[in-house]
Each structure stands twice: as structure tokens, then as C-alpha cells.
Amino acid sequence: MNKIALAQRLWPALLVAAMLVALWWWLVRATHSVIFPTPWQVLAAMAELARDGTLWEHIGASLLRVGAGFALAVCFAIPLGLWMGWVQGAYITLNPLFQILRPISPIAWIPIAILWFGVGNASPIFLIFISSMFPMIVQTVAGVHTIERRYLRAAENFGVSRYTLFRQVVIPAVLPQIIVGMRIGLGVAWLVVVAAEMIALHSGLGYLIIDSRNAGNRYDLVIAGMIIIGLIGLSLDGMMRLLEGHRLVRWRYAH
Amino acid sequence: MPTKIVVDRITKSFGSDQGALAVVDDISFAVGDGEVVALVGPSGCGKTTLMNIVAGFEKPDSGSIHIDGAPQLKPSKQGILISQHGSVFPWLNVQQNLMFGLNGHACDDKQGLADHYAALVGLQGFESNYPHELSGGMLKRAELARALVVKPEILYMDEPFSALDALMNLRMRNELLRVLAEERHTVLLITHDVEEAIHLADRVLVLSALPARIKASFEVTMAHPRKLSSRYVQDLRVAILRELGVYNEGE
Structure with a gap:
């Protein structure tokens, strides 16, 4: 895609x-709101976070949890999915179980995660593992x-x-x-990490949001966190989409 | 000519709401070593089921298949099936596809063998192309080459060229005849195209509509290369079409 075509594609979205x-x-x-920040205040808040380094810490913490939980889920779900797909007995035995577990929101697992894994990194990693595993099993x-x-x-x-x-x-x-399953799984993982961090932890983007609200209604930081x-x-x-263009799967999208 | 394939009184029916639907009804025939036998019949007459049974992919309800005197129980490299829609793996390139069947072969030069057959069917220069980069005719060549690489004794061809346009169909027939002249395979060909059957086969068996039975058998005695516009071919074509019940005198 050349630059002009790209610009033509992007401008309606940018305009909105x-x-x-x-x-x-x-x-x-x-409305003369004193709590709700203006876009400029949000931008200033982002700059402040970036300057004092806490932004990178929060992003790093969230990405690390997603990375660990998602990697575990990939290692578990893909071999299991291949096995369940190939061996009919495995499918009829395990599929009903997964179909029952799948609709349970990952948020509902939070109390159990805290009970089993405490309030450290293991809880959100477990939640991410649980939630991103199902779409990958189903797709495989x-x-x-x-x-x-x-x-x-x-x-x-x-x-x-x-x-x-x-x-x-x-x-x-x-x-x-x-790869489709991995894309869905990673999307879910990112949703879940933020939710999990809101409850149990002291770092991460979810924690940033909830802490900013609790520590003096800093809604500029809340919105900055959401945008990030x-x-x-x-x-x-976007990274998962790049995988779809990989040499090994290009045949699927070639027509 | 020694006998290669013996099909002995096979029947097959499938269950349906109205009870069992007979698809293949008491078919027996034999194919000699190196012989090309075509089975022609109307669409939906159970030809593909018959082919799947002979190639070992499905079990007959009764009757038996013997290859070289041994019962045919499952598919093997001895006889490769080439079907209408093809089965060249889209995720492997031409060379990898050709080498696929050589896995487990105690062969020194798999790549050399693959390249030899790619060249034989006119695919040299395309070894590293993927199937989606090839035309329909080239895909058929790749499929044929992949079958030939494992040096099968039998080629089971189920409507192999019917998805191609008329011109490519004719070209592929000539390619196949050229290959068969070089390496004598036994061929069982299924087609609904009477001209294709006469062009390629030593013998044409005409099947009835469902359930498939053998209605008639025609020897094609004309030597290759066969001139399709010749009187002989035209007369044979009319005779076969008449057996199929589709030839009208006024045509």
C-alpha cells in the first residue's frame, strides 16, 4: 500500500x-466539571507517568503477566486441542467439560485464584492461562x-x-x-490482566487505574491508563495479524 | 498379459431414511497388468464409491478385490488415487509435495527423484512454487508427478481432468499418454467423458445408472496416437453413448 492509499484509508477514522x-x-x-479531565490534562498525565518511569513499570508488569499466562496456555491448549481433535474418545470425554468451563467469566475465577495463588503474580497468570486457553482449544x-x-x-x-x-x-x-485461536486468546488475556490487576496487585495498568481513582480521584490518570x-x-x-502473513499459513489466505 | 486387479462380485449400499440405498451392485471385472481400463457412467452412478472400494479406502459389503492375487485390504503406495479435486497439499511447495510420498523410503536422492518427475510432467522451474501460485493444469501435473514418484504399479484416476477446461483437458490426456508410454502403469480411469475414455483406454466399461452395474464392454483396438476425429473413434463414441442411453439418432 502506498502512502496516499494509506492516508485515504486512515483519514475517516482519524477524523472521527x-x-x-x-x-x-x-x-x-x-459542564464545568472539576473531576472529569480535559484531553489536554490526560495527555499531561501520560507525559508525567512516562517521565517518572512508573508508566513503563506498569506496562512491563502487565505484559509480563500476559506473556507468562499466554505462553503457558499455548503450550497446554495446542497439544490438547490437536489430541482432542484427532482422537474421538478424547473429544467426547473432554469437550463437555470445556463447554461448561468456557462460559464462566475469568473474573469469576478471581476469588479462587487468590485462594490458591495469593495476591502475587501467580494469580493473574493463572487467570490469563484459564481464559486464553479455551478459545485456543476450541479453534484447534x-x-x-x-x-x-x-x-x-x-x-x-x-x-x-x-x-x-x-x-x-x-x-x-x-x-x-x-493462529486465529491465538489471536482471540491473546485478546482475552489482555482484557483479563487489567481486570485481575484491579483487585489483587500493586503494579500493572489495571492497578494504575484503580489506584489513581482511590488516591484522590485522579481521573486524568484513569483515562490515560485506559487509552494506553x-x-x-x-x-x-497487530502482532498476531502479522503471523497470518507467515509463509507457513499464507496458502490459507492466498485466494 | 497377467492379471493385475481382480474385482469379484462387489456390492455396496448406504443407509438412508428409506432404507438401504444400493450404490454398487454385483460388479466384477479384471484389469490386466499395464492395461488402461476406463469406467464410464452417468454422474452419481456410484463410480466414485466403486473407485474408493477398489483403491482400498472403503470396504465393500460383499465381494472382494485382489491385486496380484493378494486381497486389497487397505490403501497402499502400490496404487495411488488421483481424484477430481486433487489432493496436492497447499501448505507444501511442489518439491515438498513430490517428496511427501518418499518419506520412509530408503532412497539416497529423494530430491533428485522428485526433480526428475517434476521435469517429466513439465514442472521444472516450479519446484519451489506453492500450489496457490500454480494454474489448474499445473496443479494436475504436480498431482500426477507426486503419484509417479513413488513408482506405483497402479494409478486410480477418478475424473482426473474433469475440473479443467477443454483445452487443458486434452493437453493433460496427451501428457498422461506420454508418461504411460515411458513407465507402464496399470490404470483404472473413471470418467463421464466418453471421448476421454476412448482417447486413453484399452478397454471401456459402461456402467448403468444407480446402482452401478456393468452394462457393456468395448475394446479400443486403435493404436496410439489416436486421432479423435477418425471414423473409428466416432463410431465407438456413438456406440458407447447409445449404451448410456443419451445418444439420439437425430443429433
Whole structure:
């Protein structure tokens, strides 16, 4: 995409954003609110956080928890999903259990997480693990179930070993779906880390928000935190989207 | 000519709401070593089911298949199935696809063998291309080459070229004949295209509508290369179409 085309794509969204900021500014002025900050105050708050270094600490803490919980979930969910997709017995045994656990909001796990893991880093990591695991299992299983039979038949026809079957047919065929699952999982993980940090911890972007409110109604910091969460979430999704362009899965999106 | 494939009284039916639907009804035939036999029949007559049974992917309800005298119980590299929609793996490039069947082979030069067959079907220079970068005809060549690499004795071809346009279809037939002249495979070909059957086969078996039965058998005695516009081919075509019940004298 060249620069002009990119600009043409972006300007409507940027225009809406600019209008919202203008409306926000006008509303704060018009209502003479003393608590709700103006966009400028939010920007100043962000600059303040960035200058004294606490912003980076909070971002680092949140990303570390997401990274750990998500990595654990990937290591657990993808092999499990492949197994459940491939072995019918595993599917009919485990799928009902996961279907019951899946609709439970990760927030509902917070008391149990605190009970089991205390108020340290392990609790949010556990919550992220729990919440991002399910979409990855579901997508991986669906990926295995939708492998076209002609490919499995070809593998059967050539009489390849189980190892080759998995390495050259099943896993590459499912990989696009796994990446979709990872994208959903990481999105959920980012939602959950903020919620988890609001309750139990002393660092992270969720803590920043709740602490700013508790420590003297610093709504400029609250909104600054929200905007930063949004921007980081967007870049995490962007990174997962890059995976969709990877050589190994490009075939799926080529048509 | 020794006998390669013996199909002995096979039947197959599928369960449906109205009871069992007979799809293949008491079919017997034999294919000689190196012979090309075409099965023609109307669409939906159970040809594909028959092919899947002969190739070992499905079990018949009764009857048996023997290859070289041994019962055919499951698919093997001895006979490779090439189907209408193809099964070239989209996530592997041409060379990886061709080498796929060589896994587990005690072979020194898999890559060399793969490249040899890529060249044989006219795919040299495309070894590192992915299937989505190839045209329909090239994809068929890749599929054919992947089958040939494992040196199968039998090629099971189920409507192999029917997804191609008429021109590419004709070109692929000529390619196949060229390959068969070089490496004598036994071929069982399923098609609904009577001209294709006459062009390629030594013998044409005509199947009835559902359930599939063998209605008639025609020897194609003409030597290759076959001139499709010749009187012989045209007369044979009319005779086969008449068996299929679609030829109208006024045409």
C-alpha cells in the first residue's frame, strides 16, 4: 500500500477520533466539571507517568503477566486441542467439560485464584492461562475437524508414518486455525490482566487505574491508563495479524 | 498379459431414511497388468464409491478385490488415487509435495527423484512454487508427478481432468499418454467423458445408472496416437453413448 492509499484509508477514522476528542473537550468545558479531565490534562498525565518511569513499570508488569499466562496456555491448549481433535474418545470425554468451563467469566475465577495463588503474580497468570486457553482449544479442535478428507486420504495412500502425517499434514493444515485461536486468546488475556490487576496487585495498568481513582480521584490518570491499554491491545493484535502473513499459513489466505 | 486387479462380485449400499440405498451392485471385472481400463457412467452412478472400494479406502459389503492375487485390504503406495479435486497439499511447495510420498523410503536422492518427475510432467522451474501460485493444469501435473514418484504399479484416476477446461483437458490426456508410454502403469480411469475414455483406454466399461452395474464392454483396438476425429473413434463414441442411453439418432 502506498502512502496516499494509506492516508485515504486512515483519514475517516482519524477524523472521527478528532471529533470525539473535540466533543469531549467541549463537554468538560460546558459542564464545568472539576473531576472529569480535559484531553489536554490526560495527555499531561501520560507525559508525567512516562517521565517518572512508573508508566513503563506498569506496562512491563502487565505484559509480563500476559506473556507468562499466554505462553503457558499455548503450550497446554495446542497439544490438547490437536489430541482432542484427532482422537474421538478424547473429544467426547473432554469437550463437555470445556463447554461448561468456557462460559464462566475469568473474573469469576478471581476469588479462587487468590485462594490458591495469593495476591502475587501467580494469580493473574493463572487467570490469563484459564481464559486464553479455551478459545485456543476450541479453534484447534475445529481446525483438526475441518481438515479436508482428501488430504488425509492422500497421506493414507502414500502410507506415511504417524510422525510425517502430523508434521506434514495435520499440523500445517490446522496452523491457520491455531493462529486465529491465538489471536482471540491473546485478546482475552489482555482484557483479563487489567481486570485481575484491579483487585489483587500493586503494579500493572489495571492497578494504575484503580489506584489513581482511590488516591484522590485522579481521573486524568484513569483515562490515560485506559487509552494506553487500548493502544497496547491494538499492537498485540497487530502482532498476531502479522503471523497470518507467515509463509507457513499464507496458502490459507492466498485466494 | 497377467492379471493385475481382480474385482469379484462387489456390492455396496448406504443407509438412508428409506432404507438401504444400493450404490454398487454385483460388479466384477479384471484389469490386466499395464492395461488402461476406463469406467464410464452417468454422474452419481456410484463410480466414485466403486473407485474408493477398489483403491482400498472403503470396504465393500460383499465381494472382494485382489491385486496380484493378494486381497486389497487397505490403501497402499502400490496404487495411488488421483481424484477430481486433487489432493496436492497447499501448505507444501511442489518439491515438498513430490517428496511427501518418499518419506520412509530408503532412497539416497529423494530430491533428485522428485526433480526428475517434476521435469517429466513439465514442472521444472516450479519446484519451489506453492500450489496457490500454480494454474489448474499445473496443479494436475504436480498431482500426477507426486503419484509417479513413488513408482506405483497402479494409478486410480477418478475424473482426473474433469475440473479443467477443454483445452487443458486434452493437453493433460496427451501428457498422461506420454508418461504411460515411458513407465507402464496399470490404470483404472473413471470418467463421464466418453471421448476421454476412448482417447486413453484399452478397454471401456459402461456402467448403468444407480446402482452401478456393468452394462457393456468395448475394446479400443486403435493404436496410439489416436486421432479423435477418425471414423473409428466416432463410431465407438456413438456406440458407447447409445449404451448410456443419451445418444439420439437425430443429433
